[in-house]
Amino acid sequence: MPQPLPTLCGSIMGSPFSLSAKIHNAAYAALGLDYTFVCFGIEDPVAGVAAIRTLGVRGMNVSMPYKTVVMEHLDAIDESALVIGAVNTINNVDGVLTGYNTDYLGAVRALQEVCELNKQRVAVIGAGGAARAVVYGCLQAAARVTVFNRSSERGKVLSSDLGAHWGGGVETFAAQDFDIVINATSVGFKQPDSNPLDGLLASHLIVMDVAFMPVRTALLLQAAELGCRTVSGTRMLVHQACRQIELYTGMEAPIDIMEQAMLEEIQRLNL
Numbered sequence: 001m002p003q004p005l006p007t008l009c010g011s012i013m014g015s016p017f018s019l020s021a022k023i024h025n026a027a028y029a030a031l032g033l034d035y036t037f038v039c040f041g042i043e044d045p046v047a048g049v050a051a052i053r054t055l056g057v058r059g060m061n062v063s064m065p066y067k068t069v070v071m072e073h074l075d076a077i078d079e080s081a082l083v084i085g086a087v088n089t090i091n092n093v094d095g096v097l098t099g100y101n102t103d104y105l106g107a108v109r110a111l112q113e114v115c116e117l118n119k120q121r122v123a124v125i126g127a128g129g130a131a132r133a134v135v136y137g138c139l140q141a142a143a144r145v146t147v148f149n150r151s152s153e154r155g156k157v158l159s160s161d162l163g164a165h166w167g168g169g170v171e172t173f174a175a176q177d178f179d180i181v182i183n184a185t186s187v188g189f190k191q192p193d194s195n196p197l198d199g200l201l202a203s204h205l206i207v208m209d210v211a212f213m214p215v216r217t218a219l220l221l222q223a224a225e226l227g228c229r230t231v232s233g234t235r236m237l238v239h240q241a242c243r244q245i246e247l248y249t250g251m252e253a254p255i256d257i258m259e260q261a262m263l264e265e266i267q268r269l270n271l
């Protein structure tokens with residue numbers, strides 16, 4: 001396989017976004033590796049995968065809207081990514097491209113910092129790509145998962161695909177039936193005033209938001225006011241990035257340094 005100098009990693013997505021580059025480059029510097037991470041906004045994801053092979057890119061993150069379309073162009077897909085139906089990480093080992101999904105691990109690792117998931121009653125709001133990863137991860141950790149979503153068709157498909165319960169629209173969510181609730185919709189992302197569970201929380205719940213900008217979303221602020229334990233989308237994001245570092249470098253990820261770089265960049269972006 002071609003060997004660029006320095007070793008090149010990157011991300012492909014619809015519009016370039018600086019956050020992953022800051023997180024990854026901070027990790028490589030801390031690990032003393034001659035790696036560089038570049039963010040590519042691209043229009044042709046198939047050509048993007050071909051470029052990984054041509055240029056010898058060591059690892060490529062995949063963001064919206066290309067997480068599914070790249071899959072058929074890889075050499076292998078990790079079992080979890082196959083079940084979730086989305087690849088957010090392409091690991092290039094000696095020219096063999098394997099697709100992984102690190103979002104589900106990020107969600108589980110972030111949650112397990114505050115609680116056990118085994119037998120917990122978990123409500124997941126949403127049925128898009130992030131929700132699929134979160135539901136898969138919670139089921140893997142032996143939680144009992146119920147899905148709520150605006151569109152019932154999409155919610156039912158996710159529930160039956162992954163083996164979760166279908167709960168209905170978010171207005172049917174009843175706090176007393178759950179231990180943990182996770183917002184995995186896009187509501188709240190770059191929307192500091194939007195809370196998809198406004199008025200539906202109770203103090204016994206552990207509340208997680210996958211939205212990571214702003215760091216303290218309206219949902220997390222309301223949850224904290226009620227006395228709930230909270231898990232931020234930034235914690236999920238940094239944990240999923242740690243798994244990518246492990247795959248691309250074979251080394252343990254410096255999570256504190258990565259988290260600091262992430263939070264500084266979010267602050268710089270003023271969200």
Ligand code: NDP
Binds near residue numbers: 131
């Ligand atoms: P998708 O577009 O695939 O899914 C969006 C989901 O949000 C759907 O369930 C959709 O419902 C729901 N939704 C959108 N608008 C509304 C609304 N106004 N009211 C109610 N529900 C709504 O997006 P993704 O799943 O890919 O991403 C979701 C979020 O997860 C994004 O903010 C993304 O940034 C974040 N994310 C965070 C990660 C992290 O590490 N923290 C990792 C990956 C993603 P419907 O089906 O009815 O349209």
